[in-house]
Structure formats: C-alpha cells, structure tokens
Amino acid sequence: MTNRKPSDPRTVAVVGATGAVGEVVLRLLAERNFPVGELRALASERSAGTTVTFADRSVEVREAVPDAFDGVDFAFFAATGGLAKSLAPEIVKRGGVAIDKSSTWRLNEDVPLVVPEINPGALEKHKGIVSCPNCTTIGFVMALEPIRRVAGLRSVVVTTLQAVSGSGKPGIDELARQKVELTRGEAPTTDFYPQPIADNVLPLCESFRDDGYSTEEVKLLHETRKIMDLPGVDVTMTCVRVPVPVGHSAAMLVETERPLSPEQAREALAAFPGVSVVDDPANNGFPTARDVTGRDEVLVGRIRKDLGSDRLWMWQVSDNLRKGAATNAIQIAEEMVRRGLQ
Numbered sequence: 402m403t404n405r406k407p408s409d410p411r412t413v414a415v416v417g418a419t420g421a422v423g424e425v426v427l428r429l430l431a432e433r434n435f436p437v438g439e440l441r442a443l444a445s446e447r448s449a450g451t452t453v454t455f456a457d458r459s460v461e462v463r464e465a466v467p468d469a470f471d472g473v474d475f476a477f478f479a480a481t482g483g484l485a486k487s488l489a490p491e492i493v494k495r496g497g498v499a500i501d502k503s504s505t506w507r508l509n510e511d512v513p514l515v516v517p518e519i520n521p522g523a524l525e526k527h528k529g530i531v532s533c534p535n536c537t538t539i540g541f542v543m544a545l546e547p548i549r550r551v552a553g554l555r556s557v558v559v560t561t562l563q564a565v566s567g568s569g570k571p572g573i574d575e576l577a578r579q580k581v582e583l584t585r586g587e588a589p590t591t592d593f594y595p596q597p598i599a600d601n602v603l604p605l606c607e608s609f610r611d612d613g614y615s616t617e618e619v620k621l622l623h624e625t626r627k628i629m630d631l632p633g634v635d636v637t638m639t640c641v642r643v644p645v646p647v648g649h650s651a652a653m654l655v656e657t658e659r660p661l662s663p664e665q666a667r668e669a670l671a672a673f674p675g676v677s678v679v680d681d682p683a684n685n686g687f688p689t690a691r692d693v694t695g696r697d698e699v700l701v702g703r704i705r706k707d708l709g710s711d712r713l714w715m716w717q718v719s720d721n722l723r724k725g726a727a728t729n730a731i732q733i734a735e736e737m738v739r740r741g742l743q
Contacts, residue, residue: 407738410438414473416465416488417480418442418453421570422502425727426477431456433731436738443469444480467491474743475734478502479726493529498743500730506532507624514627517732518675519546524737531733536725537561537606537617537640537649538624543699543724544653544717547673548666549629553658556635559621562643562650563606564690565598567721572598576644598644606640615640648690649721652703656712663704666713670701675724680704693718697728 413430417423423444430437442453443465452459463469465484470476476492478485482503489499489506506512513523514532516539524531534542541561545554565572571593579589579599589597596603606617617640626632643650661669671678679688680702688700703716719725737743 403741403743405741408436410436411474411738411743412439412441412472413437414441414443414470414476416443416476416478416484418460418462419444419448419451420479421566421573422479422722422726423477424453425722426479426730427453427455429723429727429731433735435731435734441469441473445484470495470497473497475500475737477730477734479730489530497529498527498734498737499530500533500733501530502533502726502730504535504620506530507534507620508627514624515733515736516542516628516729517736518543518673520628520630521736521740524733524740524742527737527742531737533726533730533733534624534628535617535620536567536719536721537563537651538621538628539725539729540649540699540717540719540721541621541651541653542625542628543673543676543719544651544670544701544715545625545655546629547669547676548655548657548661548713549631551665551669552661554629554631554634554655555658556637556656557625558637558654559639560652561606561621561638561640562602562645562652562690563617563640564645564647564649564721565642566647567606567649567725568593568642572642573646576646594642598642601644603642604639606642645690647694647720647722648718649725650690650716650718653715653717654707654712655715656710660711661713663706663713666704666715670704675699676701678702678704687716688718690718693720695723696720697724699724 442460449464478501482505485501485503485505492499565576575593618638622636677698687702699719
C-alpha cells in the first residue's frame with residue numbers, strides 16, 4: 402500500500418514505445434489524464450535516439466536497460482516477450498510495477514492476469530508484475546462475463562477473425578504492401594505471414610503446435626479460465642487472420658448453466674461496464690470492426706438462440722490496440738492507483 406494520493410504524479414515508462422501498441426499507450430496516457438510526472442520512452446537498441454510523441458511534445462527514445470527503470474512507478478511493456486522476461490524483474494527490484502502485454506507472465510501463478518471490469522481484486526495479490534491478457538481474450542471474456550454472472554457458463558465454441566495489427570507493425574505493413582502489389586497486377590509478396598493476407602483469410606494466428614492447434618488458440622483457452630476463475634470451462638476455438646487493419650471479431654456459441662433468453666442476454670450485456678449492445682436485425686444493425694476502431698467499448702450483437710439447443714449465439718468486436726491492449730493496461734494502472742497499491 403502507498404500513502405500517495407491518486408492525483409500525485411507518477412514516473413511512467415513505456416517499453417516498446419515505437420511499436421503499434423506502444424504508440425497507442427502513449428496517446429491514451431494523455432487522453433485519459435493518467436498522472437504522469439515523468440515519461441520515459443524506451444525501446445530496443447536499434448530504436449534508441451528516435452523520437453515519439455507524448456502530450457503534444459517529442460520525447461527521445463532510450464534503450465530499455467535495467468538502469469532506465471530507476472525511480473519508475475509503472476512500466477508498460479508493449480514489446481517482445483524477451484524484453485518483458487528480462488526487464489520486468491528489474492522493475493520489481495526497484496519498487497515499480499511492470500504491466501506486461503506479452504504472453505511471458507500470463508499463466509504464471511504468482512502474476513495476476515487482469516481485465517479490470519472482471520477481476521480487479523486479483524491486483525491485491527500482485528508481487529510487482531501484472532499481466533495483460535491477449536488482445537483476443539479481452540474482448541472474448543468481456544462478452545462472456547455478463548452472461549456468466551446471470552446464468553453461469555459451461556462451454557463456448559468460438560471462431561475469431563483477427564486484424565493484422567494484432568501482429569504488430571509487421572502485419573500492418575505486409576497488408577499495406579500487398580494491397581499495392583495487387584493494384585499493380587503483381588503477385589503479393591510474403592515476408593511475415595506464411596501466405597498472402599491481402600484478399601485472403603488465413604486459418605492461423607501465430608504458429609501451429611504439434612497437436613494442430615495454434616499457439617493463439619491455446620492462449621484463448623487458458624487465459625479465459627484464469628481470468629474468469631473457471632478452470633473447468635470448455636472453450637473450443639479457431640483463430641483466423643483476416644485482411645482488416647484494426648478490430649478483432651468473434652462468433653461465439655455460448656452454453657450457460659441455466660437457460661438464458663436473448664432478451665435477458667442483451668439486458669445483462671448492456672448493463673455491464675465497457676460493453677455496448679448493437680443488435681437490431683430489423684434494420685441490419687450489428688457491430689463491425691470498422692465501427693469499433695478507435696473505441697474502448699466491446700460491441701456485441703447478433704444475439705440469438707441456437708436452433709438446436711438452449712445455447713446462445715453472439716457476435717463480438719473490439720479494438721485490439723485499445724481495449725485489447727493499451728486501454729486495458731492503463732486501466733490496470735488506474736485501478737492500482739485507486740486502490741493505493743502504487
């Protein structure tokens with residue numbers, strides 16, 4: 402616990418400040434008026450010396466090395482898992498809190514995996530490192546938690562449609578380049594994804610495991626169980642990469658412990674913080690990735706009863722760079738400040 406007031410300025414570091422998520426973290430720290438006293442923009446050695454923008458001013462990027470975290474209260478990791486693995490303990494040694502967006506610490510039993518609308522109490526047990534879930538998992542559990550609270554949760558079958566920005570700048574750049582190549586009548590070249598992503602759909606996010614599942618799919622399973630504290634919930638998942646810049650979508654078939662009508666589901670979802678219902682079939686009203694880009698809410702629609710069971714179908718979209726990454730990380734810091742934890 403700390404005696405500092407929530408409004409007292411904090412020294413904040415952003416690791417991976419030049420990346421797709423790091424840029425959004427910098428922008429949202431200013432937008433949300435987080436009490437930043439000193440801002441340190443950090444990245445790998447090759448990015449050191451460049452500049453980024455924070456609160457309408459240029460900040461020079463420094464190399465992320467242990468000494469750069471002296472006096473830091475919060476360090477947001479929007480970088481590779483390797484940096485988080487080596488540097489997060491250095492922040493803890495110096496009395497700071499590392500909020501990590503990589504998968505490095507998510508399933509560590511000593512590290513809270515937090516979506517503040519769902520399990521903020523987990524922060525009370527932190528030991529200096531807090532993990533932010535995968536961008537796909539966050540939108541998924543935000544749509545599930547309101548349903549679980551009113552009717553329990555038994556199983557979910559989900560197919561995700563994931564934007565290229567979920568792969569960071571390399572994915573964004575590859576899609577942009579391939580679009581240009583196609584307009585020129587050229588065959589799209591591949592440097593990052595295993596097959597062309599422009600005008601295409603790839604049934605693979607990250608890499609395949611020996612059992613045929615992708616590493617992304619297994620993250621969705623285990624992170625959902627940890628966040629919701631439901632070790633037995635059954636999640637069956639297929640993760641797909643689509644040629645969309647920003648915005649992850651998911652088609653979800655949800656089995657509850659007690660029957661729940663579509664009307665009851667809409668009511669529960671609409672009442673949950675951070676979720677908005679967009680569901681008006683009569684007027685072709687449903688949420689899309691374009692609708693959610695630049696927003697922090699998770700949008701849910703296409704809520705309907707399965708034709709062959711009591712299960713419910715839902716369609717969920719979220720901005721993977723904001724709520725799926727930067728916003729959730731900053732909300733964690735805000736909650737820790739509010740609770741007097743840092």
